[in-house]
Amino acid sequence: MRVEQCKGFRDLSPQEMGRFRFIARAFRECCFGWGFSEVRTPTLEYLHLFTATGTLTPGMLGRVYSFLDWDGWSGQRVVLRPDGTIPVARFYIDNLAGKGLAKLFYLANIFRFEETGKEARERWQGGVELIGVSSPLADVELMVMALEVLTKVGVKGVGLRLSHAGIIRSLLSRLRLSPREQAQVFDQILDGDSEALAEIKSQRPRLGRALAALIELKGDSSAALKEVRALFDHGLPEITPHMDNMISIAELLEAAGVRYRIDIASGRGFEYYTGVIFELYKDERKLGGGGRYDALIPLMGGGEVPASGFALYLDPLLELVAPETALRPRARRVLIQVESKVIGSGFEIARRLREAGNVAEFQLGGQEPADFGWLLELKDEAPFFILTDRTRKQRFEPKDADGVLALVGGRDVA
Amino acid sequence: MPMGFWRWWVAEMSLKIALPKGRLMAETAALLNRAGWGLAEYREKSRLYRLRSETMPRLSAKVFHERDIPIQVAIGNYDLGICGLDWVEELLAKYPSSAVEKVRDLGYGAGALHLVASKANGATASLDEVSSLAGGLRIASEYPNLAESLALDLRLRRFSVFPLWGGAEVYPPESADLALVPGRVGQSLFDYELASLGEVQRYAAFLIVNKDRRQGKDIRELVSSLEAALAPGGSFLAAPEAAEPVALDIRPGDGDGDTVRLALPDGHQQQPTLDLLHRAGIEISDYPSPRGNRRPLIKLDGVTAKVIRPQDMPLQVANGNFDLAVTGRDWLREHLYQFPSSPAVELVDLGFGRVRIVAVVTQDTVVSDVYGLRQLIAERPKSLRVASEYVNIADKYARDNHLGGYRVVPTWGATEAFLPEDADLLIENTQTGRTIAKHNLKIIDTLGESSACLIGSRRGKAGPAKRARMDSLINSLRLAVEDA
Known part of the structure; x- marks a missing residue:
């Protein structure tokens, strides 16, 4: 009986893993370069971790893989991690609370159910969390980092789109929606419904000029933001600090030479966002996103600790990374054919060849000699070593293992 | 013509509907009657599970516990089903991609x-x-x-x-x-x-259809005939x-101080439980209750009793919602197979309600034991369907015996009617084996024995006064068992 692959889950082939590792390495190097440290949290967490803060939408929680495990008699459900940030926030509270700034990153798979089984239910992401600071510079640092990784893996033409959870929330409260309606519309926007705000506007023909401008706020410069800001200089005190925050971020991005586009209505993201929300796009394909989530750690009982972060999605990136950039096995490959009496020397020379940076494989049958640059035969009588350079079509009979190493070359040989 | 072809032909051409017993039965029967489906045997007090239409030769029906119906339709054992929308939504809440589609509100059973x-x-x-x-x-x-x-x-x-x-x-x-x-x-x-x-x-009674079959001409005709027979009137399903x-009285479950909370079984274990209580010198009134009262009065200082389902007791005792419970060892085992770290534990074997837990197949299955069954599975492409009320016992049994890519189909009673068309193997309890023989089934394995038992929690929190009350109750029940 053929056993099928689990619906909604995928295998990664050697080629895909080559690209995966290439992206992961670029991501890691970038994170280390900016002074971040890597963490790993468990795949299973208690469902309670994700419900406790009330910061995942019911729509999202309705798609978690939750179940009762062997310890589940108390009704305590566990979930396959549906989000990367909340576990890292838990890690911070458990291990680093009170120690000030924490710069953490992770590479993890997250699990969310989707009904058709045609979309991935397991997704890989590289996430970065900058915990303990609330400055616009911290947010901009994250955006620059994310763009740096994408440049490093060779993805060009990436768009950066900005929105702001603080502006959306204060806007919604200003529109005199009930708390329940506010939450609903906010969730709609976060779930990607960019028409949600426009709809509300159409139901309210007599909105003030400032609010109307804010709902439709789009632009690609801090100057555009300042124009709108000038409209409500005296009228909208609850929105002003968020608007000023957005303007500072825009100015910093300009100073860093980063192009961006502001679109308040399209703040796709997580309910735990409180400040700027940013998304990275290539041709309308989302490659990653992030935002500020100052309320999450306080809600989890970790004290008044601000934070922001982002994640890059490895699955779409796998499709965008050029195959030739992928990490591959080492270039020099040696196929070793060894007579049983000298198998001990075989192991020894294979080890030395590998240590020198080569691929050294025993002939097991089934390998294609054409895939190897060198063939090495080990015999128990002279000539003990026969080495064939398949590229240059040359045959050597080195005296000993040192001779083999000298001919094949090592790490330091071009 | 080879036998296999005929089986295929019959399976392809037959129309199968799953019908509810219980609350929706009378009105469903009346509706089917108006629609001319010829299922006169579908009525209360009829003990038949399998029905054939007198007017439509290819239409057959089977009677299920309502809760089984959405599952049976979703897994494709039945083309159509009628049951309360509540049970459909219960399935879809956890399994939104189930192959079951809601066709229409039938206008009764709201x-x-x-x-x-x-x-x-x-x-x-x-x-x-x-x-x-x-x-x-x-x-x-x-x-x-x-x-x-x-x-x-x-x-x-x-x-x-x-x-x-x-x-x-x-x-x-x-x-x-x-x-x-x-x-x-x-x-x-x-x-x-x-x-x-x-x-x-x-909710209301709902007609549901298997998603993959809904386009069939026969199915559409059946649905139309049912629609034509519906009483005129609006839907009951306006928004709640x-x-x-x-x-409200919502208080944290802290164990209720010194009161010992005893769970007593409903159903057919009530009489032997009552006898046991009497032998232990414990008086109780309104148990079994003719009007279905679930809070009988027990005349024992500092002890309260509630009547609940024996199936639910191990989980309740593990969580400290009850201190002691009279359940079956089968249900305790079912619970512990699912949750090995549960603190629920057997305290006294009460001796009554003795049953065997058995593996059952149809008489004409050519195997006599589980090894034969394993062989049979290896030779056929389809995975084995194991039906049981004890999903965890069944799962463990199938797993331990390497029964291939099996699936456990949960049932809510009358499991013996699932064979052969809706399951291949049952894990069932039996007292005498008579029901099994009557349904033309045979036992190929005995998984264990079960009888009523008193259970408690290894982690139960109790002060000295409560502890003393519990010990005395446990003791008097133990003595009553020994006296019997």
């Missing part, structure tokens, strides 16, 4: 699932307000999937859902904070001084309305 809590002096609450209550809430329900969805929708920060086989209304306030129970549309008060916090889901705020 009701609503209510979130209920005990009313008492104190704060008022509504559905919305429940979400702001601090602490972990215990929700008991026969609809655990809907209860979990509800808890997530209400954004409850911390909650436990206790799945039940029945009797949810007797749980609050001591054994659960909230219960999700069926009731009437608009009902505000429930038995045992419970009040509705709001309707969560309205929020109930008026009521006074």
